[in-house]
Amino acid sequence: MEISWTENNTPFSEKFQDIYYSPDGGVDETKHVFINGNNIHNRWPSEKFVIGETGFGTGLNFVCALDLWLKKNKSGHLQYISIEKYPLKRSSLELVYKNFPELSKSSALLLNYYPEEPHQNEIYNLDIKEANVSLSLICKEALDCFDHFENNVDAWFLDGFAPSKNKAMWSEEVLSQIGLHSASKATLATFTCAGFVRRGLGSAGFEVQKAKGFGNKKHMIKAFIDAK
DSSP states (O other): OOOEEOTTSOEEETTTTEESSOTTOHHHHHIIIIITTTTGGGTOSOSEEEEEEEOOTTSHHHHHHHHHHHHHOSSOEEEEEEEOSSOOOHHHHHHHHTTOGGGHHHHHHHHHHSOSSOOTTEEEEEEEGGGTEEEEEEESOGGGTGGGOOSOEEEEEEOOSOTTTOGGGGOHHHHHHHHHTEEEEEEEEESOOOHHHHHHHHHTTOEEEEEEOSTTOSEEEEEEOOOO
C-alpha cells in the first residue's frame, strides 16, 4: 500500500482517512505515548524484552524503540511483534524517514531488511542481527494474528488508526487477546482515551489510567497488569 501526504507533510491513509502520526511531531509523539507511556527507559537494559504492537504503519514506533535499544542495550535481545493488515511499500517508508535524519541509523537498519512490497496474509520475520533484534510483521486481520504471539509480551503499543476510523483494531475481542498474551507485570500505552477502549482493557485484566496526551490530545491511556 502507498500513502499520500497532507499539506503539512504528514503521511495520510486514504483508506482510513487518518494520519499515520501527529503533525505536532511523529518522533516526539512516539516517545511521549509509547516509550515513556511504557516506562521503557527504566526497564532497559534487559536480557530479553518483548514488545507487541497493533498497527505497524510507517514503522516509526519500531525505529524509535530500536534507536533507544541501540543506545541502552549491549547484549540483550529485543523481540518486536507487530500487526499490520495493510503494510506500506518500502519506497513509502523511505520517503517518511527522509523527514527524520536523527533516526538515520535505526531507520537504515529497518529499510535494509524490510521487504520491497509486503503483502497481506503474509508474515515477515526480520532478524536484525547487528542489533540483536527480531521483528515479526504479521500482515493479517488483527484477530488472526494472536496465534503468533506467546503469552510473554512485556509492553504493548496500541497504535491502530483512530477507533472511530478502524473499529476492528479496537474490538473487545482484540483487547481480550492482548490481555491473554501479556506477561506478568506487562504494560500498555496508546494515544486514545476512548471510553470503550478503557472498559475493554479493564475487562482484559489491565489496570487503566488516564495520562496527559500528546499535542492536541488532552488524554491518553497507560495501563498495566499487576500480576498473573
